[in-house]
Amino acid sequence: MNVLIDTDVDFDDYMAMLYLLLHPEVNVVGISVTGTGDAHLSHGLHNVSNMLSLTGKAADLHIPVVKGFNAPMRYSNTFPGEEREAADNHYDTPFPHQNMHRDYIDAIPFLEEYILSASEPVSLLCIGGGTTWGRFLEYAKDKPSLSKALKDKISQIIMMGGNLTSEFVEPGAEGNIQPTLSEPPCYSNKVAEWNIFVDPLGAQTIIESDLNLTLVALNATQQVPITQTFVDELNQIENNSARFLTQVLNSQSIKKGIGKYLDFWDPLAASVITNPQLIQTQSFRIRVEQTLNEENDTSGQILVDHNNGSSVNIALSADADATYCNYLNTINSDTVTK
DSSP states (O other): OEEEEEEOOOHHHHHHHHHHHHOTTOEEEEEEEOSSSSSOHHHHHHHHHHHGGGGOOGGGGGSOEEEOOSSOSSOOOOOOHHHHHHHHTGGGOOOSSOOOOOOOOBHHHHHHHHHHHOSSOEEEEEESOSHHHHHHHHHHTTOHHHHHHHHHHEEEEEEEOOOOOTTTSSSOOOOSTGGGSOSSOSOOOOSOOHHHHTOHHHHHHHHTTOSOEEEEOHHHHTTSBOOHHHHHHHHTOOSHHHHHHHHHHTSHHHHTTTTTTOBOHHHHHHHHHHOGGGEEEEEEEEEEOOOOOSSSOOTTOEEEOTTTOEEEEEEEEEOHHHHHHHHHHHHTOTTSOO
C-alpha cells in the first residue's frame, strides 16, 4: 500500500510516521512538512529527514521529504511558543544518525508530478492540518488533468482532525485547544480541534474536495488515551524507534499530559490506514466554521450542515485495546534493525 504523509512534526506525528514506516504492508512514498502547526518549517524538515534514520532501513533515508508552507490559508492560529520550541528541538531526544540525503523540494511540484505519474492508487495521511493539501487542491482546480488524476489516484484521505460536539452527536467531544494550553489560555476557543483550528480554510478545502475522506475526530481519539501503561509497554521494545518514542513521551513538555489530556491522535489515524476496523464511522454533511471572533471564538469548529456541507465519514468511536496491541506489535516488528 502506497502512502503519502503530511505532517506538522508534533510528538504524536512521530508515533504515526514510525508506525507506517515500520508496517510491512506500507510503502511511504513521500512526506510533506507544514510549517503552520507545531514545528516551524525549517526545523520540521530536518527533524523528519533525521527521523528516517530510526528504522535502520537504508531505503527509508531516500524517502522524499518535501517543503510545505510557512503560513496557513486563513488566519494565524498558532501553537504556543514553548510548544513550538519543544517540537523544533525534537523534544530534546537525539536521533541516532543525521540523514545526509537532504533535498527539500517544494511540495506542490512534487505532489503534482507524483499524482500525474502514479501507476497505483495512494492513500493520504493528513496529520498536520489542512494547509499543504488545501493549497495543492486549490492549485489543482485550474488543471483538469491534475484534478482528474487526484480523483483516480487518491484512494482515501485519513485526516486526524475535528470533533463533533454534543450539539450534533451523543456523546459529543469538546475541542482540545484550551486543555493543552497553559493558564491563562491564550485562545478563547472551546469547540475546535488543533489541526482544523490552525487553518480552517485549508481544512474546508480538503473537506469539499469530493475525495474519499475520513476524519479521525476527537470523539474517537479520546477513547484511546496515551496512558502510562502504554508508555511502559513501549519502553520494553528494544529498537531505535521505540527508544526514541519512549524518550519523547518522557520529555518534560509531553510527560505532564500522559494519562491526563494526551490521546492517540495521529497514531490512531495512521493505524486506520492499515486497520480500518479499529474505528466506527458515520457519514455527515459538514463544513468548517470560518468566522473569527476573538471574544467567543468558534473558528475551526466542525458543523453539521445538511444544506451546505460536504459528505464526510467521521470516526466517532475506537477500540482502544486493539489499537494499543496493533501499534505495539508493529513497532516491535522483527524487520526493524535493533
